[in-house]
Amino acid sequence: MATVVVLPKQGNSVESCIIVRWMKNVGDAVKEGDGLCEVETDKATVEVPATASGVLLTQARKQGEDVPVQTPIAVIGNAGEDVAGLLGGTATTQVVEASTPVAAQTTTPAGPAGVTGGPAARAPGGAPGGEGGSSPRAREAAVDRGVDLAGVAGSGPNGLVIERDIANAPRMTPAAKAAGGTIPAVGTGLAGTVTAADRMTPLAAATPAVAAPVAGAVTDIPVKSIRKVIAERMRQSISTTAQLTLNTTAKATAMNALRARYKAAGESVGLAAPSVNDLILLAVARTLPKFPMVNAHFLGDKIRQFSDIHLGVAIDTERGLMVPVVKDAGRKSVAEIGREVKSLAKACQEGAVKPEQLSGSTFTVTNLGALGIEHFTPVLNVPEIAILGVGGIVLRPYEGAKGVEFIPSIALSLTIDHQGLDGAPAARFLQALVKAIEAIDLVVAA
């Protein structure tokens, strides 16, 4: 004889519960007292126990449904038992769609968010919230507490936002609700309220700790002008991007040979030998057009790709790091790029560089090879989506026809913003760049 399990009353005030999760599947053997499913009341999540032993024959209600108390939710009986008649009337007349608003079943008055509207306003039929949607009770609670469902991580099945997630959600100011960005667990506003600034620049809230005293003489250098700009840009870069660095090497044989030829004969034909960096810039400028996803800015709500190549070049100066821009490098020869880098570097070192020469880059190259660095992790020049770090030329063993050969190779480190660019396309760009560098004589001639 099959037994119909009804949703038990959960205290006097609870009229309905959300089925958060079925703990037993149809066909599972159950013992009396086993948890059948988890349901959520307005106060807690509780387990509904099986009221008989046997096999779970029917789940009368779906996960996420709002079920009135004392209505059937399951049938337990013997395997193969026909239970079609058992639920007949009740189930079909009382099925509540998961997306039906439950306003009619509650007596909770509209809270402040009901006045101001916004993302948490009562939306019949909708299932706002995280990717898993939200339970009707969670939506009610969100309205009452003024919580933005869009920013709440669901802890229910498949990321379903349930009521306790709302209870744990941080309070936000009206301006913070309207702002975009991540929601920290605790904000810097009144009694930990999340402010607009907390969402826009999470790290701005963190003030540097006061340092403990250190024995001996100290020198305090005020952080201002270029150092201040660098500090802000670097912190912004690290705090607003998802940085991933890919490392590889390119054989430098062709570059070395080309430079040797320039040195040997170039001057007699009026050509100065390009530096390693000039050649790398050229290779980058010639490779980027085939990879528009790399020659791009990540702007949060959009990725902006550029048809022209404007290369930022990191320059070390006494006052600090500066990044002047070689405009339209895609259309310039290696000699033009070389001359321009030289004059920009001089302007930076002399403090004569103009603001417009320091902005408008689409991709940046930074080179520490001359200082003996083999590999490093460049920090993105935001909002650029990628930056190339160039290391020094070292001998690397390769297996050749006559056994192991040592071939001069140059290290390449590409940091990408994984928010906007994935590892594989970035790796394909690096592969193409390696090919261009290894055939640099052809690239120069092209």
Add this chain to the structure above:
Amino acid sequence: MSEIYDLIVIGGGPAGYVAAERAGESKLKTLLIEREEHLGGVCLNWGCIPTKTWLACSKLFYQASHGAAFGVNASNLTLDFAKVQERKAKVQGQLRQGIKGLMRKFGVTVVQGTAKLVAAGKVQVGETVYEAKNVLIASGSRPAKPPIPGLDGANVVDSSGILSLSALPKKLAVIGGGVIGVEFACFFAQVGVAVEVIELMPEIGGAIDPDCARILREELSAKGVSFRLGYKVQKVDAAGVHAVDGGGNAVHIPADLVLCSVGRTPNTENLGLEAAGVDLDRRLIRVDDQGRTNIPGVWAAGDCCSRIMLAHVASRQAEVVVNTIAGRKDRMRWKAVPGVVYASPEVAGVGLTEAAAKAEGTPVIVAKWPLQANGRFIAENDGKGLVKVLFHATDRRVLGVHIVGGAAGEMIAGAATAIEAELRIDELAEVIWPHPTVSEAQKDAIYPLLHH
């Protein structure tokens, strides 16, 4: 071995006594050390409270003597300055008793003497060394003394000394047209003393909103205060103040009393701070958002560590420190610090000014409402007034409110609440503002911009 306190507070002003009160309330074993005779600091003894008492007397006198336009005629009005001083003393006495009572109520031990930080957790007063888990430096500030020759003369007073006058001067010269100088100028002008204010900057009021400062200056000028803006004081002598104007021309400003009010200097000397290794930023103690110094267990609050030297800032900093010590999460925020000039007209501001917004690159829209279009203001005043609301150009949250006219200082707490809560003009417009009040001018200012 003496007992170990949870907290020793050095200084009994609006930072120190509030810290002691809150700590006692939190059942922390607290010792408060004050070098002066009375608790309450500059605020109660030489600042906020005595000056507000003075200003109340002078406002009443001025209104009584200028009531003709309101149909109020009074003759033979006199100002009994001795009575004014008596009232000041009475007000102070009542509040001093109040603080004493609070210390008793919350079990705070109060010691009179000059404290010195011997090491983290050790404070010496005379021969006695007290020990504590935490030490809060709340040593306050004093009137700054610029290097102007003649300031030691018998005819020169600072903002503390002027409060002990036994008779009104005939002519007062005020060096420094900041908030303190302007309040004194207003007091003396309203009781019929000739007042001349000498200010180095092109406008009075220091950092207050320039539109409010201009109206304040015009209203005070109408009460007889002369302003010399852009003047640099060269020296002071028995004949008054010698200054040069913007063009370099020497000017003699005769006065029988000279008030020097050119800002305040933090009291961070002779406290043992250097020896203990406490980090200073110029003269201010360097603290983080919870009031920690670089030495674990040593905290600071108030004028000794704050660029905004105001009593209410000091008290709030003190509360943050005590909350942090007591394990409650709290932090100091600086985006909604109200400032009030208790002159007539009263000026109050909170949050960003247009200049500050521009400097930090925040796009703002400014909503203005002249109080000549406000019912209650017109009924009660013949002069000018202004309300300005600054809000963020894109997300519309209120960032600054500046008011001249009406009980501006009383209204500004509401604006501070709006800024702290990041209310947008959309929320502010749905608040029911009482009518007729000066406060509703804030709503009138934002409404025309609401649906754009």
